[in-house]
Amino acid sequence: MKYYSTNKKVSGESLENAVIKGLAEDKGLFMPDHITEIPAAFYDNIQNLSFQEMAYTAAYMLFGDDVHANMLKTIVFDTLNFDVPLVEVEKNIYSLELFHGPTLAFKDVGGRFMSRMLAYFIQRQEDAHRQVNVLVATSGDTGSAVANGFLGVEGIHVYVLYPKGLVSPIQECQFTTLGQNITALEVDGTFDDCQALVKTAFMDEELNAKMKLTSANSINVARFLPQAFYYFYAYAQLKKISEEAAANMVICVPSGNFGNITAGLFAKRMGLPVKRFIAANNRNDIFLEYLNTGKYNPRPSVATLANAMDVGDPSNFARILDLYGHSHEAISREISGVSYNDEQIAEAMRNCRKSTGYLLDPHGACGYQALKDLLLPGETGIFLETAHPAKFLDTVEKILDEKVEIPEKLQEFMKGEKKSEAMSKNFTDFKAYLLAR
Numbered sequence: 167m168k169y170y171s172t173n174k175k176v177s178g179e180s181l182e183n184a185v186i187k188g189l190a191e192d193k194g195l196f197m198p199d200h201i202t203e204i205p206a207a208f209y210d211n212i213q214n215l216s217f218q219e220m221a222y223t224a225a226y227m228l229f230g231d232d233v234h235a236n237m238l239k240t241i242v243f244d245t246l247n248f249d250v251p252l253v254e255v256e257k258n259i260y261s262l263e264l265f266h267g268p269t270l271a272f273k274d275v276g277g278r279f280m281s282r283m284l285a286y287f288i289q290r291q292e293d294a295h296r297q298v299n300v301l302v303a304t305s306g307d308t309g310s311a312v313a314n315g316f317l318g319v320e321g322i323h324v325y326v327l328y329p330k331g332l333v334s335p336i337q338e339c340q341f342t343t344l345g346q347n348i349t350a351l352e353v354d355g356t357f358d359d360c361q362a363l364v365k366t367a368f369m370d371e372e373l374n375a376k377m378k379l380t381s382a383n384s385i386n387v388a389r390f391l392p393q394a395f396y397y398f399y400a401y402a403q404l405k406k407i408s409e410e411a412a413a414n415m416v417i418c419v420p421s422g423n424f425g426n427i428t429a430g431l432f433a434k435r436m437g438l439p440v441k442r443f444i445a446a447n448n449r450n451d452i453f454l455e456y457l458n459t460g461k462y463n464p465r466p467s468v469a470t471l472a473n474a475m476d477v478g479d480p481s482n483f484a485r486i487l488d489l490y491g492h493s494h495e496a497i498s499r500e501i502s503g504v505s506y507n508d509e510q511i512a513e514a515m516r517n518c519r520k521s522t523g524y525l526l527d528p529h530g531a532c533g534y535q536a537l538k539d540l541l542l543p544g545e546t547g548i549f550l551e552t553a554h555p556a557k558f559l560d561t562v563e564k565i566l567d568e569k570v571e572i573p574e575k576l577q578e579f580m581k582g583e584k585k586s587e588a589m590s591k592n593f594t595d596f597k598a599y600l601l602a603r
């Protein structure tokens with residue numbers, strides 16, 4: 167499979183280069199040349215396959231030309247070694263719980279898959295002895311998923327840049343206590359400052375001549391595409407419950423950078439029978455505005471309760487436009503949007519807890535409420551519960567006025583010793599630091 171850039175100035179790139187580079191040279195996002203539909207027999211039988219088996223079939227369609235079959239199988243099976251249960255919350259509304267992985271958020275799959283694939287590609291390179299440096303800016307969840315995915319992977323060093331005092335203590339301990347090939351940099355600035363440091367580093371000639379740098383954000387095809395696996399498994403589980411429900415399946419995705427939902431759109435192109443998608447947003451609702459007006463106006467993000475969705479210029483929007491040939495009409499036909507402010511998010515969490523007993527996190531709450539508001543008669547809705555409520559402990563406990571149990575996996579992280587290095591928000595300091603390593 168060859169990859170082209172959404173900016174159309176780069177094409178014919180190998181998967182290997184797309185993964186190692188992250189972003190195309192024309193600053194566009196890589197897209198696969200074609201998307202192959204999986205034969206109908208696969209979908210007829212999907213409910214009899216394990217999560218790993220069905221994911222391997224999908225992975226083979228996407229990456230089978232470029233990664234040796236045995237290696238691809240190992241990567242898929244090693245990545246998806248946790249459960250993703252479909253839980254009935256109330257009549258016609260299901261939660262797909264994506265938070266049973268190592269760091270209790272859906273980004274675990276992309277983080278781990280990408281680390282394995284990158285390791286595979288770099289050991290094939292001529293200068294395989296040269297260390298690859300992954301730079302990742304995080305507002306909380308991405309850093310932990312990427313750090314845990316890459317932990318102990320030979321030949322790769324990860325630098326996690328996070329804003330001092332602006333990530334929750336639970337999130338912080340998930341990437342500051344690991345050691346080994348993971349370095350946490352506590353930046354005296356905001357998330358935007360962290361992101362700017364990373365972006366400037368990628369463009370700095372001297373730095374790139376001296377060290378190999380890559381990105382592990384959802385712009386990387388090896389990080390965002392594997393998220394498509396979730397959608398196949400959602401369908402298979404619903405089909406087991408009811409064939410009729412599965413035939414009328416609507417999937418609602420709490421969205422920030424739109425990597426997760428874009429992976430779902432790819433799954434649909436591969437023949438997965440999703441009736442339609444709903445993108446749920448917090449007050450950062452640039453996408454909803456696009457659906458309503460046909461105009462895309464990025465703006466600075468505002469802070470909300472669902473902070474992993476505080477994105478003012480979603481990077482994967484370029485992929486959605488490309489996938490639908492820039493047709494506003496085609497996009498609007500397949501995806502609806504909705505947005506909730508903090509008060510509405512809190513209200514959804516309280517109502518759901520009271521009427522169903524189900525515990526939502528602030529991101530999943532947007533997804534749940536969107537189905538309550540937009541599901542049509544005859545449809546069955548699945549929202550993606552993107553993180554465990556305990557990851558946002560203070561927020562959730564305050565809103566629900568109850569104690570939330572912290573899963574053992576999280577408690578383990580909290581026992582570790584926090585180690586991070588202080589970093590200013592000046593690029594000169596960051597560059598000097600990297601060059602001295």
Ligand SMILES: *Cc1c(COP(=O)(O)O)cnc(C)c1O
Binds near residue numbers: 272308422426427552
């Ligand atoms: C990253 C994240 C999102 C947003 O996902 P995108 O792929 O960026 O749209 C939603 N919820 C949680 C908990 C996240 O960590």
